[in-house]
Amino acid sequence: MNSIVTQERIIALRKKRSAQDLRFKYYGFIAMCLALAVLVFLLYSIFSRGFTAFQKTTILLEINYDQEVLKLTPDSTEKEIEKGKFFKVKKNALNNVFENLSKSDAKLIKKLFSTNIDNEIKNYFLNNPSVLNTKQKLWVTAHSNVDQMLKGNSSRDVPEDRRKLNDIQLSFIDQLVQENRIQKEFNNFFFTRADSRHPEIAGIAGSFMGSLLTLFVVFILSFPIAIGASVYLEEFAPKNKLTELIEVNISNLAAVPSIVFGLLGLGVLLNVFGFPRSTPLVGGTVLALMTLPTIIIACRASLKAVPPSIKEGALAIGATKSQAVFHHVVPLALPGTLTGTIIGLAQALGETAPLIMIGMVAFIPNIPTGITEPSASLPVQIFLWVESAERGFQEKSAAAIMIILLFLFMMNALAVYLRNRFEKKW
Amino acid sequence: MVDKNNTKILAKDVDVFYSEKQALNKISMDIKEKEVTALIGPSGCGKSTFLRCINRMNDLIEICKVSGSIKVDNEEIISSATDVVSLRSKIGMVFQKPNPFPKSIFDNVAYGPSIHGLADTKSDLENIVITSLKKAGLYNEVKDRLNEPGTSLSGGQQQRLCIARAIAVNPEIILMDEPCSALDPIATAIIEELIDELRLNYTIIIVTHSMQQAARVSQKTCFFHLGELIETGDTNKIFTNPDNTKTQDYITGRFG
Numbered sequence: 001m002n003s004i005v006t007q008e009r010i011i012a013l014r015k016k017r018s019a020q021d022l023r024f025k026y027y028g029f030i031a032m033c034l035a036l037a038v039l040v041f042l043l044y045s046i047f048s049r050g051f052t053a054f055q056k057t058t059i060l061l062e063i064n065y066d067q068e069v070l071k072l073t074p075d076s077t078e079k080e081i082e083k084g085k086f087f088k089v090k091k092n093a094l095n096n097v098f099e100n101l102s103k104s105d106a107k108l109i110k111k112l113f114s115t116n117i118d119n120e121i122k123n124y125f126l127n128n129p130s131v132l133n134t135k136q137k138l139w140v141t142a143h144s145n146v147d148q149m150l151k152g153n154s155s156r157d158v159p160e161d162r163r164k165l166n167d168i169q170l171s172f173i174d175q176l177v178q179e180n181r182i183q184k185e186f187n188n189f190f191f192t193r194a195d196s197r198h199p200e201i202a203g204i205a206g207s208f209m210g211s212l213l214t215l216f217v218v219f220i221l222s223f224p225i226a227i228g229a230s231v232y233l234e235e236f237a238p239k240n241k242l243t244e245l246i247e248v249n250i251s252n253l254a255a256v257p258s259i260v261f262g263l264l265g266l267g268v269l270l271n272v273f274g275f276p277r278s279t280p281l282v283g284g285t286v287l288a289l290m291t292l293p294t295i296i297i298a299c300r301a302s303l304k305a306v307p308p309s310i311k312e313g314a315l316a317i318g319a320t321k322s323q324a325v326f327h328h329v330v331p332l333a334l335p336g337t338l339t340g341t342i343i344g345l346a347q348a349l350g351e352t353a354p355l356i357m358i359g360m361v362a363f364i365p366n367i368p369t370g371i372t373e374p375s376a377s378l379p380v381q382i383f384l385w386v387e388s389a390e391r392g393f394q395e396k397s398a399a400a401i402m403i404i405l406l407f408l409f410m411m412n413a414l415a416v417y418l419r420n421r422f423e424k425k426w
Numbered sequence: 427m428v429d430k431n432n433t434k435i436l437a438k439d440v441d442v443f444y445s446e447k448q449a450l451n452k453i454s455m456d457i458k459e460k461e462v463t464a465l466i467g468p469s470g471c472g473k474s475t476f477l478r479c480i481n482r483m484n485d486l487i488e489i490c491k492v493s494g495s496i497k498v499d500n501e502e503i504i505s506s507a508t509d510v511v512s513l514r515s516k517i518g519m520v521f522q523k524p525n526p527f528p529k530s531i532f533d534n535v536a537y538g539p540s541i542h543g544l545a546d547t548k549s550d551l552e553n554i555v556i557t558s559l560k561k562a563g564l565y566n567e568v569k570d571r572l573n574e575p576g577t578s579l580s581g582g583q584q585q586r587l588c589i590a591r592a593i594a595v596n597p598e599i600i601l602m603d604e605p606c607s608a609l610d611p612i613a614t615a616i617i618e619e620l621i622d623e624l625r626l627n628y629t630i631i632i633v634t635h636s637m638q639q640a641a642r643v644s645q646k647t648c649f650f651h652l653g654e655l656i657e658t659g660d661t662n663k664i665f666t667n668p669d670n671t672k673t674q675d676y677i678t679g680r681f682g
Contacts, residue, residue, distance in 0.1 A: 239488055309525035313588070316483065317538040317595050318515030327537070328527060424528040 046405075050398030056187035056200060057147040058139040059113065059176060063093045063121055065131050074132055081129070086122045093121075098175070108169050114141040116201045139183065144199040144392035146173060150182070154391055164391075190399065194367045195376060195384070199392025202385075204400050206367045210280055210360070210375030211349060211407075217284020217371055218348045222292050223341050227330075229292075230299035230337075235325045254293035261290040262357025270358060278359040278374040286354045291344035298340020302333040335422040342415040346408050352379040378404045434459040434599065434629045435480060440494035440504075442475050442484070449475045451653045453494070457646070462621060462630045464640035464661065467650035468681065473633045476650070477601050480631065481517040482510050498599070515542055518592030522604040524584035526576035526591070531568050534576040534587055535559060538595040554594055562590035563620050582613025586620065593628070600624065602632040606639065618643050637677055641665050649673045 067073065069092065070084045094113065095106050117140040124138055125131060145164040148154045150173070160166055165173070176182040194206025237243045265286035269275045275282040306329045314324035330337075355361065361380050368375035376384070378400060385397035435457040442450040450472045457463050465473035475484065482503065484490045496504050503513055515538075526534050535555040538544075545551035555572075559565040564586040568579070576587050585605055592600055602621075606614040621630060621643045634640050640647055641661060648658040649670075657664060657673045668674050675681055 307525075309521060309523060310527060312483065312486070312521065313525040313527065313591075314537070315486070316481065316514055316519035316521075317541075317591060318511050318513075319537075319541055320511055323541055327541075332528065 046398050046401050049395055050400075050402045052151045052153070053190060053395040053399035054187050055151075055184045056189065057142040057150050058183055058185055059142050059146075060137055060181040060183075061093050061113075061117070061140050062096065062135055062137050063089055063124075064135050065089060065125060065133060066092075067133050070132075072132065074129075076129075078126070081122075081126060084122070084125070086118050086125070090118055090121055098172070105168065105172075108166070109172060112143055112146050112165075112169060112172065114143050114200045115198055116141055139185065141189070141200055142182070144390065146182075147200055148391050149173065150177075150184070151395075153395065190396070194365050195363060195381065196365055197363075199388075199390050199396060202393070202396060204378065204381060204396075204403055206364055207376040207378050207381035207400070208403070209367050209369075210283075210364075211378045213280035213368060213371050213375065214284045214287060214377055215345055215349060217280055218288045218291060218345060219341070221285060221288035222295055222344065225288075226292055226295035226299050226341065226344075227337065230296045230303060231325060231330060233296075234300050234303040235329065236321070250293050250296055254297060256290075257353075258290050258351050259353040259357065261286050262354030264289065265354060265358040276372050276374075278362045278364070280368065280371040280373075280375055280377075282358050283355050283360050283377065284371065286358055287348040287351055290351065290354060291348045294347060295341050295344040298343065299333070299337045302336025302340065303329060305336060306332045332424060335419045338418045338422075339415045342411050342418070346411045349408060349411070350379055350404065352383055355380050356383075378407070432459050433457070434499065435631075436495075436497045436500075437476075437479075438495045438497075440476065440479060440492065440496060442472070442479065442493075443491045444487070445489045449653055450479075453655045455648060455655060455658055457629065457631060459629050460625060460627070461646055462625050462632060462644040463646040463648065464644035465631065465633045465648050465650060466635075466637060466640050466676075467656075468676070469635075471650040472653045473648075473650045474603055477603055477631060477633050479504070480599070481514050481519055481601060482508070483519065485510065515595045516597055517599040517601060518595065518597035519601045520585065520588050520592055520603065520605045523608050524581055524588055526579070526584050526587050528575060528577055530573045531559075531576050531579070531587060532572040535590050535594045538591060542595055544595065558590040558594040559587075561593055561624070562586045563616065563623075564590055580613070582609050582616060585609060585613070585617060589617075589620065589624075593624075597628065599629045599631070602630065604633050604635060607635060614639070637665070649676065651676070 066089065069088050070086065072081060072084045076084070094110050095101060097109050098105075101109065120140050121138065124136070142150075145154075149156060149165060149170075154164065156163070156165075156170060173182070189201050190203045192205050193201060193203030196202040233243065233247065265282060269282050269285055270277060275285070310328050310332065311324045314328050315321070319327065355377055360375070360377055361384065362374060362376075363384070364374050364376045366373075382397050382400045382404070385393040385400065433456045437456070438454045440450055440453040441448065453472075453476060465477065467473050478484045479492055479496060480498070480503075484492055492504055494504060495502060498513070498517070502508070527537065529537070532555055535558050536551055539551060539554045545554055556565060559568065564583060567583060568574075568587075576584065579587060585608075589600070589605075606617050609617065618639065621632065624630060625645075632640075632643065644661045646658065647661045647664040649656045649664065649668075649672075651672055657668055657670045659669075664673060665677055668677065
């Protein structure tokens with residue numbers, strides 16, 4: 001009798017336990033779905049806003065490369081061409097966009113085009129000097145206001161005084177559209193130019209280069225120092241109060257807010273040592289200081305993961321301590337070390353606050369070519385564009401976020417690749 | 427039986443402490459040249475600790491303190507003046523678990539000679555590697571795949587590779603710390619045969635849990651218990667007619 005009661009209780013308990021099991025499985029599944037939904041929403045909002053930035057609007061313009069107007073001859077050198085009167089050619093072309101334009105209408109027409117079209121007209125001529133004294137039809141960049149209107153980012157239903165384009169300009173645009181003289185094409189400027197005050201010709205090449213140079217400095221500084229520090233702490237340092245204190249403080253440093261490192265850069269690197277302001281050199285140094293603790297922690301973890309039997313084997317046949325470490329332990333720890341370094345670099349790539357402190361937030365319209373030239377960086381560029389009042393910068397900032405995400409994704413993919421490529425099994 | 431061989435290792439009053447805990451208490455023994463000496467005893471009795479004193483591998487454990495005297499060829503080795511690197515090139519060691527480097531079979535054996543500068547030319551090095559592999563009885567099995575990773579071999583082959591690695595630097599003594607405990611009976615038998623051959627050229631000290639193994643391979647046996655050396659003598663005598671009752675109890679399987 002008693003044993004039957006016990007049996008029933010055991011069965012009831014077992015049912016309860018398996019129900020619990022199932023419940024936790026569903027909790028986990030729901031949590032994962034929620035996280036995934038948030039991620040998808042985030043990516044969707046970025047992509048839906050940003051993808052239009054990869055296209056620009058261009059308008060077909062008939063240009064008369066007249067020898068007299070340009071003040072050039074067929075024998076002109078490149079230097080003379082640089083000084084040619086292309087703005088006059090442009091003015092003539094703009095006046096003839098439509099037939100019989102009044103002076104005020106011509107002024108309105110001019111505002112439909114980017115300020116950069118002088119350069120486009122000149123560059124076309126530089127590449128094709130034979131077009132002198134001919135009429136050429138060129139697709140030239142439209143003004144950001146036109147671009148945004150056609151992409152549907154700004155509405156034409158609002159009252160005229162709250163629009164960037166007035167009714168007459170809208171009717172011109174409509175006419176251009178009807179005559180197929182306006183089109184969208186791939187926005188090469190976005191990938192080849194630095195920042196600009198004019199959204200239609202602003203690009204991320206400058207800040208991308210800046211980020212690359214900064215990461216280069218971070219890598220050069222942090223990788224050797226991190227390897228040295230972690231090998232010393234893990235393999236050579238005596239275990240005493242001092243090394244314990246150092247270890248604790250490395251973990252503490254990893255948690256210090258990044259803006260504090262920016263203040264350090266401002267106070268010490270710029271004011272005491274006189275590093276050049278706004279440059280990848282000083283930005284990279286600050287970010288290297290910031291990522292060092294992270295990389296050291298990752299390096300030490302991977303050194304710890306090497307089985308001690310390998311080191312013992314080397315020592316037992318008479319290798320010195322440093323031979324055992326550098327011939328056997330470090331090579332085996334290298335994949336983990338590289339992965340840790342790349343994760344640290346990825347962290348540095350996304351960092352904005354410390355760069356603001358050391359002046360990498362300045363407006364830099366050039367693509368930097370060295371680590372001592374002023375430059376922007378991707379996250380700061382996004383910050384600057386998000387801040388801008390011009391509507392054209394909004395899609396640019398979303399597109400720049402896409403680029404930085406792609407960059408991060410590729411760095412992580414590289415980390416995974418390196419780990420799989422060099423990891424040794426034993 | 428008369429000792430025809432000279433004393434190779436002479437230990438006197440060796441004490442070992444792990445922090446406060448005493449692991450070895452006044453161990454004194456002498457180990458003869460070109461013989462196999464087996465160290466037996468229950469787990470935690472200090473036999474591995476004693477073995478690792480002989481090539482100073484205990485240095486790696488920071489809390490480990492060794493005192494007393496161990497002389498190898500009449501030279502004191504428990505001293506801060508001892509050159510540990512040359513000591514370890516003279517005393518090879520084979521570990522419980524095979525630990526080949528994650529490199530090729532050739533590089534595993536060649537590593538020792540190349541760091542000690544034993545080979546002037548590439549062909550010298552090749553000769554050393556091949557003779558070492560032959561001495562370890564592995565050459566015929568691996569001669570066609572010297573460039574394959576050492577970790578791709580079977581457990582018994584890996585252990586013989588580790589023996590080849592140890593003898594490649596011309597040691598005089600080989601320490602073996604339970605070399606067969608991770609191996610199957612067939613691989614164990616091969617290693618035991620090998621130990622018997624190596625005895626002609628090397629002094630071998632082997633720690634083992636298997637009393638049958640000690641009886642099979644060794645000429646001398648030392649019985650450790652709770653950090654003390656209880657009895658030492660000819661293997662035949664220890665296993666047939668021990669002086670101490672503890673030894674008697676252990677070898678007859680009453681404890682341990």
